[in-house]
Amino acid sequence: MYASSANISERQAAPPPLAISTVIFALRPSESSGRPTLWIPLVRRIREPFLGLWALPGGPPSAVESLQDAASRNLAETTGLAPEYLEQLYAFGGLHRSPGQRVVSIVYWALVQPTEAAMAAESENVKWFRADRLGDLAFDHQHIIDYALGRLRNKVAYGSVAYHLLGEYFTLAQVREVYEAVLDRELDPANFRRELKASPEIVETDKYLQGGKHRPPRLYRFTGLPGLDPDNRSTP
Amino acid sequence: MYASSANISERQAAPPPLAISTVIFALRPSESSGRPTLWIPLVRRIREPFLGLWALPGGPPSAVESLQDAASRNLAETTGLAPEYLEQLYAFGGLHRSPGQRVVSIVYWALVQPTEAAMAAESENVKWFRADRLGDLAFDHQHIIDYALGRLRNKVAYGSVAYHLLGEYFTLAQVREVYEAVLDRELDPANFRRELKASPEIVETDKYLQGGKHRPPRLYRFTGLPGLDPDNRSTP
DNA sequence: TCAGTTATAGTCACAGTGACTCTAACTAGG
DNA sequence: CCTAGTTAGAGTCACTGTGACTATAACTGA
Numbered sequence: 001m002y003a004s005s006a007n008i009s010e011r012q013a014a015p016p017p018l019a020i021s022t023v024i025f026a027l028r029p030s031e032s033s034g035r036p037t038l039w040i041p042l043v044r045r046i047r048e049p050f051l052g053l054w055a056l057p058g059g060p061p062s063a064v065e066s067l068q069d070a071a072s073r074n075l076a077e078t079t080g081l082a083p084e085y086l087e088q089l090y091a092f093g094g095l096h097r098s099p100g101q102r103v104v105s106i107v108y109w110a111l112v113q114p115t116e117a118a119m120a121a122e123s124e125n126v127k128w129f130r131a132d133r134l135g136d137l138a139f140d141h142q143h144i145i146d147y148a149l150g151r152l153r154n155k156v157a158y159g160s161v162a163y164h165l166l167g168e169y170f171t172l173a174q175v176r177e178v179y180e181a182v183l184d185r186e187l188d189p190a191n192f193r194r195e196l197k198a199s200p201e202i203v204e205t206d207k208y209l210q211g212g213k214h215r216p217p218r219l220y221r222f223t224g225l226p227g228l229d230p231d232n233r234s235t236p
Numbered sequence: 237m238y239a240s241s242a243n244i245s246e247r248q249a250a251p252p253p254l255a256i257s258t259v260i261f262a263l264r265p266s267e268s269s270g271r272p273t274l275w276i277p278l279v280r281r282i283r284e285p286f287l288g289l290w291a292l293p294g295g296p297p298s299a300v301e302s303l304q305d306a307a308s309r310n311l312a313e314t315t316g317l318a319p320e321y322l323e324q325l326y327a328f329g330g331l332h333r334s335p336g337q338r339v340v341s342i343v344y345w346a347l348v349q350p351t352e353a354a355m356a357a358e359s360e361n362v363k364w365f366r367a368d369r370l371g372d373l374a375f376d377h378q379h380i381i382d383y384a385l386g387r388l389r390n391k392v393a394y395g396s397v398a399y400h401l402l403g404e405y406f407t408l409a410q411v412r413e414v415y416e417a418v419l420d421r422e423l424d425p426a427n428f429r430r431e432l433k434a435s436p437e438i439v440e441t442d443k444y445l446q447g448g449k450h451r452p453p454r455l456y457r458f459t460g461l462p463g464l465d466p467d468n469r470s471t472p
Numbered sequence: 473t474c475a476g477t478t479a480t481a482g483t484c485a486c487a488g489t490g491a492c493t494c495t496a497a498c499t500a501g502g
Numbered sequence: 503c504c505t506a507g508t509t510a511g512a513g514t515c516a517c518t519g520t521g522a523c524t525a526t527a528a529c530t531g532a
Contacts, residue, residue: 014299015251015253015254015296016254016297016299017251018251018252018254018340060251061252061329061340063250063252063338064331065331066329066330066331067327067329067340088326088327090324091303091324091327091342093297093302093303093342094302095300095301095302102299104254104297104303104342106327106329106340106342171479172479172480173478173479188521188522188523189478189479189480190479190480190481190482190522190523190524191520191521191522193479193480193481194481194520195519195520198519212477212478212529212530213476213477213478213529213530213531214476214477214478214479214528214529214530215477215478215479215480215527215528215529215530216478216479216528216529217478217479217480218479218480407510408510408511409509409510424490424491424492425509425510425511426491426492426493426510426511426512426513427489427490427491429510429511429512430489430511430512430513431488431489433511434488448498448499448508448509449498449499449500449507449508449509450497450498450499450507450508450509450510451496451497451498451499451508451509451510451511452497452498452509452510453509453510453511454510454511
């Protein structure tokens with residue numbers, strides 16, 4: 001009775017087309033406050049559906065690259081950047097995500113460093129937006145970005161992922177600003193510093209950041225693993 | 237320069253075929269100790285590649301069902317059961333997962349209740365195995381199961397997912413046995429009980445479990461949400 | 473030289489938790 | 503009926519991590 005299910009496994013129906021998309025996060029100073037905020041690059045739709053609207057960068061995976069390589073590639077193509085952190089987010093496969101044909105999207109999310117992000121390529125059809133001020137997006141991309149933001153917040157709160165949004169050297173106050181921007185709440189500077197100093201992945205350097213109007217803060221480095229798909233490091 | 241990337245998004249190459257697979261967990265008493273252990277149903281391959289080996293239940297999604305519905309369906313087809321908990325695990329898309337054609341598998345993981353699992357359908361080509369004694373599996377399915385086990389452990393340790401492996405009524409000691417089986421270490425009964433009693437999702441009933449050789453323990457119920465894809469509850 | 477600002481160290485009270493002890497309530501066997 | 507054995511379940515104690523807060527250090531700019 002149930003044995004026939006093994007047959008079903010290999011019946012070939014018309015497979016839904018597959019796409020890879022990537023939510024790319026980087027920090028940029030806010031125009032108003034100057035404090036770091038999250039930004040996301042989007043590409044303009046140049047055909048129907050949703051012609052003219054902004055959408056996540058993406059496309060079909062080529063036959064000779066892994067899913068992660070496809071994500072990495074469309075990140076490079078839209079921004080010219082290499083990701084500091086890249087991880088699979090979720091596979092979205094609802095029936096009505098795209099008008100007309102049904103598409104299954106495997107979505108990745110990436111973090112890139114601000115120094116690079118500042119000089120990232122922009123053009124008529126590629127533009128960066130503040131993550132909290134996106135306007136109308138194509139498809140279900142607003143929903144996907146919300147989901148990615150949730151994951152980012154979760155990973156920042158419980159993991160050691162915030163450093164991938166910073167450069168090689170950073171002050172503890174800069175790390176705190178990243179946490180505050182992502183989690184959207186203020187943190188006690190003294191307690192936050194105590195917590196970071198307890199982490200073995202954060203090491204002191206003998207450099208200091210000069211140029212402020214106050215006592216120069218010490219610079220630190222992150223010595224944890226580079227964050228390329230930690231969930232899937234050994235997956236073929 | 238980068239604007240052309242928007243074109244790439246829609247160039248149509250031959251898309252890799254898509255499959256949905258499901259890792260299904262249930263508790264059964266161990267033959268030796270009688271304590272609960274994790275079991276997984278597998279289906280026998282009835283064609284090449286890997287003819288005769290055991291594999292995860294799965295198949296292509298039909299054009300008219302969501303990915304989760306497809307997972308739910310092949311769960312019903314192989315075991316005759318409805319999942320108590322069902323969540324997306326990961327999309328595996330390496331180039332060499334399957335000899336010959338490249339396949340992208342979106343894998344779900346499920347928990348089913350032991351009362352049902354005990355009477356689950358078995359046949360020549362569908363059989364349950366202890367999760368820690370599987371033997372040689374087809375494709376990369378051993379790797380996928382290891383990954384699912386890691387996720388299960390993590391969710392048990394930090395979430396409230398263990399109850400979906402139990403029936404409606406359970407004693408606190410039974411919950412502890414589930415934790416011990418999944419996490420593979422012993423837990424202090426008194427402290428564990430204190431922790432559970434602090435959780436508002438676990439409520440006392442006025443029933444007791446009779447039939448032991450000792451003081452009858454009180455039965456409790458879980459009042460949290462049913463665990464059908466909490467990550468994706470509102471995703472189209 | 474002093475005011476302003478941030479860095480950095482330190483203190484205190486409290487909540488959560490691991491290890492442990494003690495009593496309650498049942499069954500089984502004589 | 504009594505006692506030993508077993509698990510249920512309550513409670514204690516010391517330690518640790520953490521939020522709130524205070525105090526001092528080191529710089530800049532007027």
